[in-house]
Amino acid sequence: MRSLGYFSLIILFLILGTFTFGIWSASNQILYPVWKGINKDFQECGIEGEKVWGKFCGNIRLTKEFHFREITIPSLNGYNLPGWFVPTRTNGIVHHKGVILLIHGGGADRRELTRFIPFYLNQGFDVLSFDLSCHGEAPCFVPGLSFGHRESRDVLSAYLYVSKKYKNILMMGSSVGGSSILVSLPFLKGVKAVIVENPMLSFEKLILDSPESARLPSWMVRILFGLVMSRGKFDSLSSPENSLPFASSVPLFLIHSKNDSVVSYQHSESLARIYPGPSDVWFPDSGSHGLVWEANQSEYETKVRNFIRRNLD
Structure with a gap:
């Protein structure tokens, strides 16, 4: 009987150890997402990374x-964010309308949205892109993503940085970058238009809606949810879902592929209903998470160009 008790205890410890390791590993993947073939060293770039960026x-x-x-x-x-400023005039664009801030997604950096620079330059906008905290070359005093909690203050900081010089300010963001814009939107009253791709309603709904969560018991999902917030030192209150009802003056264009397997396009459907201000939506059938432009380039650029003209001219 004693040996049976020891055996049962060992099995219990193994189960607990496996569970703890699994939950910790899952929280790492959420807090520190990695783009395939891309790392923080700007001098290195894999083949897979070049295919995407x-x-x-x-x-x-x-x-x-x-x-x-x-x-x-x-x-x-409380720190400085590194960035790139690409002006129209020194790049051969005569007409000048204002500036656009490009806000990259979670786990990425300012290189992610470089592919959009020619398009926005040709629309007459200086382009400013920068690294959010804990991304690229930016400082990282609190490691990991905070899904808009800290990143939204970085977005607001970038807005304040350009607001004294520019009358016409646009913003474009993808995923966590887009969500961070929406979190800070009540404070961005001087922004003329915002283009947001594949944002989330909130971190909580992102986790609960994920296919991985559907395969786990609800109590395990809640433990994972709490562990991520504890390790990342953020709460779930700073979210697009909670912020949008307090903003109404900035025209908003929500772009979200129905083929997005990371964040369901239904998040953007709900955000459009929540937002009391002017909004446009586009839900194309093709394009994975963060890659709508690649799958629908001509239609994408036409729709964004028309949206900007309606709200700027």
């Missing part, structure tokens, strides 16, 4: 495709 993974230091300058943006979080 372009030559040299969108590093304009190496492509030398644009005239640009390195900038730093003081963040309300």
Whole structure:
């Protein structure tokens, strides 16, 4: 009987150990997402990374495709964010309308949206892209993503950085970047238009709606949810779902593929219903998470161009 008791105890410890390791590993994947073939070293870029972000993974230091300058943006979080400023005039664009801020997604960096620079330059906008905290070359005092909690203050900081110089300010963001714009939207009253791709309602709904969560018991999902927030030092209150009812003046264009397997397009459907201000939506059938433009380039650019013209001209 004693040996049976020891055996049962060992089995219990193994089960607990496996569960703990699994939950911890899952929280790592959520807090530290990794883009395939891409790392924080801007000098390195894998083949898979180039397929997604372009030559040299969108590093304009190496492509030398644009005239640009390195900038730093003081963040309300207490550190400086590195960025690139690409002006229209020194890149051969005569007409000048304003500036657009490009906000990358979670686990990415400012190289991710480099592929959009030619499009926005040709629309007459200076382009400013920067690394959110804990991404790319930005400082990381609290490791990991916070799904809009800290990142939204970085977005607000970038807005304050350009607001004294520009009358016409646009913003474009993808995934966590887009969600961060929406969290800060009540404070972005001077922004003329916002284009957001594949945002989430909230971190909680992102986790609960994921296919992985559907395969787990609800109590395990709740433990994972709490562990991620505890390790990442953020709460679930800062969310697009909670912020949008307090904003109404900025025209909003929500773009979300029905083929998105990371964040369901139904999140954007709900956000459009919540937002009391002017909004447009587009839910194409093709394009994976963060790659709507690649699957629908001509239609994408036409719709975004028309949206900007309606709200700026």
